[in-house]
Amino acid sequence: RELSDPAEADAYLSSPTTTWIHIQGNPGTERLQAFGDLFGLHPLALEDVMNVGQRPKVDRYDGQLFAVLARPWFDGDDVAIEQVSIFYGRGFIVSFDTGDNDPFKPVRRRLQHSRGRIRTRSADYLLYTLFDFVIDTGFPLLDDLGDRVDELESDVLEQPRAAAAREIHRLRRHLLLLRRMLWPQREAVNNLLRDGDDIIHEETRPYIRDCYDHTIQIMELIEVYRDMASSILEVHLSAVNNRLSEVMRVLTVIATIFIPLTFIAGVYGMNFHHPGSPWAMPELYWYYGYPVVLLTMLFVAGGLLLYFWRKGWLSRVQ
């Protein structure tokens, strides 16, 4: 059921079953304070609910448990993080989500239709279910980032693109944000396991452990993507370098061959003229002057080509 007033929750509290109240979006300070008074929540925890952007953590306040989790999603092209805050005490669970869409809709539906193990289990199983839902929102996001990594990789392996460095940077930015917010989640879930004998029952512990495994898997994926991004950037820089090297090679071969030839042509374009002097460019007046010069040019070009061929500059680096 949907409640419009925290006071309505009071009736449920006295019943022996577990009451779960979920508040979507910004609760507002007063409503939050009302909840705090009703369930005896710690003021520091309430502050953390209001000041969104907290690191994921699990705190204990005499018998109660307060958890902050991070729910990442793609807001258009950017990674956004919603804060999920969960209070867990005797007979109640109160959860808050800062986003616009309720991530726990499927949980509620299951509860209403008495489907799955969720109704027959104890309250800590419900707590596990909430943790599980929030943590597993990381996987589709990472799949998406993984696709971008693969795409970037095949783009860069095919041909150098100037935008690659920028896109890799954007990817890294996402990964940095995710790592910062999801890394403490691992510790938070582990915190549940460490000295949670009194709060988490023995039969729920394997489920929490499974949850913990997921947080580790997410961190490992993030690290792998970061390493991939670095490696792709290196391939990209190497490709840009190769292209530059290739461009310079062609320029050098062509310029170096024609510059001496042009010089020779320039020499015989000079206008020295002294009718009586045998030193005034007599070549110009030889019978075979022109073909001899052309042959000379051919020899020079051939020699340079031979030099480049032996240096391996005529074929591109494979």
Added chain:
Amino acid sequence: RELSDPAEADAYLSSPTTTWIHIQGNPGTERLQAFGDLFGLHPLALEDVMNVGQRPKVDRYDGQLFAVLARPWFDGDDVAIEQVSIFYGRGFIVSFDTGDNDPFKPVRRRLQHSRGRIRTRSADYLLYTLFDFVIDTGFPLLDDLGDRVDELESDVLEQPRAAAAREIHRLRRHLLLLRRMLWPQREAVNNLLRDGDDIIHEETRPYIRDCYDHTIQIMELIEVYRDMASSILEVHLSAVNNRLSEVMRVLTVIATIFIPLTFIAGVYGMNFHHPGSPWAMPELYWYYGYPVVLLTMLFVAGGLLLYFWRKGWLSRVQ
């Protein structure tokens, strides 16, 4: 009240309430010694108060607690660190700050106006408040640095700027200094929590834990900014590289096309002249000599353009 003489503090000490004395700026060796004698402070701790630039830490001297904290602020464009030293013993708190402005003014005002939880709580809550104030001065500073990172990022993503490397270096310098001074703060706050049963009351511990969370958050932000700075530098270097590659590509295409053409023009600019020889540049005297040479040039240029087009050098790297 403001005191002008350490001896005046004596009267307050005998009262059952907690006395908090704050000394702003350099206390001077004698005045410091007077305080030391009055409260029985350890000589090593007094030395640390005088020799500013200490690493943040929490030390215990039989029943007394001595804390050094770092308060960072922007001194113009540079990050400066003020040392805050706090003595905490039975019935008294003595705090020192090396800066010009008292960071605890709001705390004092709250105490005077009996606002908040601060007056009704025990002395360790006041200690927490001081820690909290000093540690949270890191956040606006990091927000400012975060803005600089974002600014640098959008600058660099837009177009390469030669000064980018220098600005990234300056940013890193700030982050290095902050990391060096704020990293041990984490450990210091944790030290309060670890075996502080006798000094920190049970109900104040969640507050200290909150403080500890803040120190971790600050360190994580610093690490994220460092990673961002490195990534931005790589984008910048890649952009400079791309620009160089682009410049070379244009030079190569234009030079490589015109150098052979100029050579051909140079050949027919030669002055070989032998009236009787059929080898003396007969092309010059052909009916269609000139247009044939122009066409040859066109073919050469076209061939080279085709070659470059197939190499993908005519369009810039996207």
Added chain:
Amino acid sequence: RELSDPAEADAYLSSPTTTWIHIQGNPGTERLQAFGDLFGLHPLALEDVMNVGQRPKVDRYDGQLFAVLARPWFDGDDVAIEQVSIFYGRGFIVSFDTGDNDPFKPVRRRLQHSRGRIRTRSADYLLYTLFDFVIDTGFPLLDDLGDRVDELESDVLEQPRAAAAREIHRLRRHLLLLRRMLWPQREAVNNLLRDGDDIIHEETRPYIRDCYDHTIQIMELIEVYRDMASSILEVHLSAVNNRLSEVMRVLTVIATIFIPLTFIAGVYGMNFHHPGSPWAMPELYWYYGYPVVLLTMLFVAGGLLLYFWRKGWLSRVQ
């Protein structure tokens, strides 16, 4: 024997000996559930068997042990990972492998032929054998990758190849995947050793320790190959750089020598002509004009060569 129905396994269970059942390929949900009911397997573990791609781990569910291992192999040119899941309880071992080929064929043959220590030992020795087989599949793979590293190295040391960066990237990709999947294997085997007093007998422990040594050896090899790949990439980039530098050196030497000479030739190719003016290129009409200009050119070229020789640009960087 090959079974077609999980129910057939029931008969074996009641016997005092250990029953080992191996299921190759996808078991299908129903068949898996049947096994789960028969042996009392935990539903979370069964889920992990179905959702392949799990991190290697060893979990304990009241008395039973559930292990996930990763079996890497070369699928053509790519590294593929098959998931091996092993249940170990009182009197039974159930193993699953997602691949097409049974990796435990040699174990079965040994058992059937009563060869080796395997038949006379207790059930945990069989468990060790299965672990050993799965873990040791990493060695031939790493040998193969090691060969590729060596090949790349000798290729790159000989001459720069544009594809080197790409091949190193592919290698790194394989190593990243392997590291991600094999790293937790180490911890999983160690988990067997840590508090396994009740499950692993004292005389089997040295064997498990040997297994653990192998997982460490594999991780060390992966790290060494990663370091090698980075080092090779640096050699490659340095070689590309050297080649670029070499190309530019040749271009600079030849262009810089001939450009001034061509300019001189260009000057004397000008058509200034004023019969009465002594300023209209009188050099053209000198008796020794031409040889003087040629000598000038020779001096200029010689001077530049001398300059380059002293700068050490005439010989390539060794």
Added chain:
Amino acid sequence: RELSDPAEADAYLSSPTTTWIHIQGNPGTERLQAFGDLFGLHPLALEDVMNVGQRPKVDRYDGQLFAVLARPWFDGDDVAIEQVSIFYGRGFIVSFDTGDNDPFKPVRRRLQHSRGRIRTRSADYLLYTLFDFVIDTGFPLLDDLGDRVDELESDVLEQPRAAAAREIHRLRRHLLLLRRMLWPQREAVNNLLRDGDDIIHEETRPYIRDCYDHTIQIMELIEVYRDMASSILEVHLSAVNNRLSEVMRVLTVIATIFIPLTFIAGVYGMNFHHPGSPWAMPELYWYYGYPVVLLTMLFVAGGLLLYFWRKGWLSRVQ
């Protein structure tokens, strides 16, 4: 007093006070053996005194304590490390220093003039004083290195210098050596604190802890300088890259504009001449031929300038 013979020390040993003997420079094997026999020093420790270059450490040999410390100093432009070895037993301290200058002169003077706390305290306070003196020799050295880092930084930020990489390398070399020798010092001092109840008195422990803080501070400074050096190197490389890019830009703009113009001039420098042919360069004989060609050149140059201006190549990267 100065002793010339180890045997003279015997008399002091029997007195109830603590005897401190300091040996400067190389003691020689025999003299060392004499000391060893006199005080019952362990042969391994004596070996370590002779074989200088040991890692700093604190070892315990039944009741005795043997410490090796590293005393760094600037030997001209190079960092040199002297080994300080200290034996501490019941009633005696024997210290050795391999350098030429006695680092403990001020300690002796204080002892002789009964200044400070040093005479009234127990023997472990003297031990602390020796440790403190040796460890604090690191600070002026690091100040000096810090100055070099700052100098390099401002040099590199101002303009690229070819020698920067070399100087940064030299700096790193110093830092590597310091880190290698001073890092274990931290552990050695901590060793004194850990289980030294019997050797270090309760009231001396805060002093040793202070000493330990100094070792950490030194290591942190070394790490900061290393990070600074890396960052400066990156700024330097970026500056070299920028300069190269700038040089290439100017070359490209000027070469690319004049190469086509020179080609046009070359064309009209050709000597095609056929009196009867209307195709033999008729432009040369047009009334407005020359100004038309000059205007064409102007258009070409203008077009290219426009192209470069739109590409942003006419202004340097800021």
Added chain:
Amino acid sequence: RELSDPAEADAYLSSPTTTWIHIQGNPGTERLQAFGDLFGLHPLALEDVMNVGQRPKVDRYDGQLFAVLARPWFDGDDVAIEQVSIFYGRGFIVSFDTGDNDPFKPVRRRLQHSRGRIRTRSADYLLYTLFDFVIDTGFPLLDDLGDRVDELESDVLEQPRAAAAREIHRLRRHLLLLRRMLWPQREAVNNLLRDGDDIIHEETRPYIRDCYDHTIQIMELIEVYRDMASSILEVHLSAVNNRLSEVMRVLTVIATIFIPLTFIAGVYGMNFHHPGSPWAMPELYWYYGYPVVLLTMLFVAGGLLLYFWRKGWLSRVQ
């Protein structure tokens, strides 16, 4: 004495003294099995003796101790690793070395000549001696590598050499191999110390601790050389970059000055000729045409030189 048959060793075993048997080279499977039967060695340990290339380690098999150590040496220009395997039990030590030369010859000689502490001490002292000998073979090797590092460094600091990257890579390869094989040695020796109360006597422990110090020293040297190699590579790359920058600067200055001049010369080399037109290159027929053009060229060249001088391109980067 040299034995030709394992059975001969039996006689020695019954004596109350410690028997040390050393087997050089490949023992062969049968002989090894004979030893295994004689001394009751664990089959897994025997396997490790045969399969050379094991990681150094210390294992315990009920009362016996099995150690694998790595003995590095220079095989020509490559680093090779020999495996030394040592069994240590009540009354015997059996050691194996895979190399050609017995590393324990000096130990045997000392034993035979009753020199040193080695004969009078207990068996674990002999064990220590063997460990010490194997571990200390690392020092001359690292000295040699240190010399190569220094040589490379002075080579690279003097002038860029194309082979530097390759040599640094080879060095790194050696260091990687050494690190991989010697790193676990540290742990192995530490293993002796940790819970070796029953095996290693109290008076031998300082010696083992000394041994442990040596393994750490070796690892630290390897790390320092790796850091040095990276730093040298960076210096080398920077030098190559500087040289490229220098080459381009010279090319740019000379090409940029002469290209416009050549263009001007080209213009006045054009053959426009129209007797009646005042537009047909009248400059060619001016009285001062030629010197005016030469002066123009001089101004252009001077202007460009001034431009370059103000940009600081005429002097090389210092």
